[in-house]
Amino acid sequence: MAVTLYRQVGKGKARRYQKVNLGRGRRPADLTGPYFLRYSLADGTRPWEYVGDDLDEAIAARERKQAYFEALDANVPVVHDQDETGRTKITDAVYQWFAELQLFQGKDQQGKSEKTLRAYNYRLGFFLDFTVQNNLRYLDQIDRKQLLRYVKFLRDHQSDLDDRTVHNVFETLNTFLRTRDIFIAGKILAQLDYAEKPPKPYTKQELKDIFAVMDEEEKLLYGLFLNSGVRDAEMQNTEYADFNWEKCTLHVQPKPWRHFRLKGKKKKKSAKDRFIPIPAKLVWKIKDRMRERNAQPHDLVFPNGEGKPDGHFLRKLKAIAKKAGVEDTELHRFRKTYADSCTKRAYQ
Numbered sequence: 001m002a003v004t005l006y007r008q009v010g011k012g013k014a015r016r017y018q019k020v021n022l023g024r025g026r027r028p029a030d031l032t033g034p035y036f037l038r039y040s041l042a043d044g045t046r047p048w049e050y051v052g053d054d055l056d057e058a059i060a061a062r063e064r065k066q067a068y069f070e071a072l073d074a075n076v077p078v079v080h081d082q083d084e085t086g087r088t089k090i091t092d093a094v095y096q097w098f099a100e101l102q103l104f105q106g107k108d109q110q111g112k113s114e115k116t117l118r119a120y121n122y123r124l125g126f127f128l129d130f131t132v133q134n135n136l137r138y139l140d141q142i143d144r145k146q147l148l149r150y151v152k153f154l155r156d157h158q159s160d161l162d163d164r165t166v167h168n169v170f171e172t173l174n175t176f177l178r179t180r181d182i183f184i185a186g187k188i189l190a191q192l193d194y195a196e197k198p199p200k201p202y203t204k205q206e207l208k209d210i211f212a213v214m215d216e217e218e219k220l221l222y223g224l225f226l227n228s229g230v231r232d233a234e235m236q237n238t239e240y241a242d243f244n245w246e247k248c249t250l251h252v253q254p255k256p257w258r259h260f261r262l263k264g265k266k267k268k269k270s271a272k273d274r275f276i277p278i279p280a281k282l283v284w285k286i287k288d289r290m291r292e293r294n295a296q297p298h299d300l301v302f303p304n305g306e307g308k309p310d311g312h313f314l315r316k317l318k319a320i321a322k323k324a325g326v327e328d329t330e331l332h333r334f335r336k337t338y339a340d341s342c343t344k345r346a347y348q
Helices: 055-073 090-102 113-131 144-155 164-179 185-190 204-211 218-227 234-236 281-290 313-324 331-338
Strands: 004-007 016-019 035-038 048-050 249-252 274-277
Touching: 004 055, 035 055, 035 090, 048 090, 090 113, 090 164, 113 144, 113 164, 113 234, 144 164, 144 185, 164 185, 204 218, 204 313, 218 234, 218 313, 234 249, 234 313, 313 331
Parallel strands: none
Antiparallel strands: 004 016, 004 035, 035 048, 249 274
């Protein structure tokens, strides 16, 4: 079984893992950690094992792990490191949890959506960064003192996280810890208050400024957001087949084949499908788009480069708004604007 050495590059959203080439005559130089080992276990999981910040020690750890697996394959008795017996590594627990979540993704209303899994991955990345910086390797090292230090870590983070983001990031950690029968984070979470900002509709001037700097593709996408009031995930999973070209309506419905369900008001409850009237001019443009792209009925209308749901509509909107000089842009404000008859306009 192959054991591969990786190093972490970047933090937060920019975090990624780069393979360290250890071939003959290719010893890397001037690489900084932290370093991780990756390998496959019998149950099919592929954990990330933190092995420190020193390259030489990381290479030695890889060689020991490789020898360990080779000994197992050869039926040679292996003596485990006594200090690690019975202790669960943080990285193993985190990636095992993700493997379990992905196994049930979107199934029978039990699993989490792809968008939720991406959010969990992003949020727990802060925790993994914190554990690396503080040399925390095992779950039994996580106590109230470390969790309070983690809250301070989030509030002082270079990403300048607001109070709501700190709450959401810590809430995901609490969810993870509870699956490991660790319940000490709940009381701390209850103390992380933030002021909820109710969404407000866009003003006519804000809409004018935003749409003035958009290209035609962006006008079509965000024009549909404005004139339908759909949610982000609903737009991500919108197919050409959802449009009735004659009646000029959009059918918002669950799509089991995409592991997509409609979000209900109550937890674990799905909403009913609905039909939304869409301005005819906007519908015609979408129909023309389908013909020009030679798209099939069940193709996504606004996919990413791989033909899959695009999870970056908000990020793209914020980039557009920055260019337009409009602040506090959120996709949900289109939904609020749609419900406000005095400001709704058909930007197509």
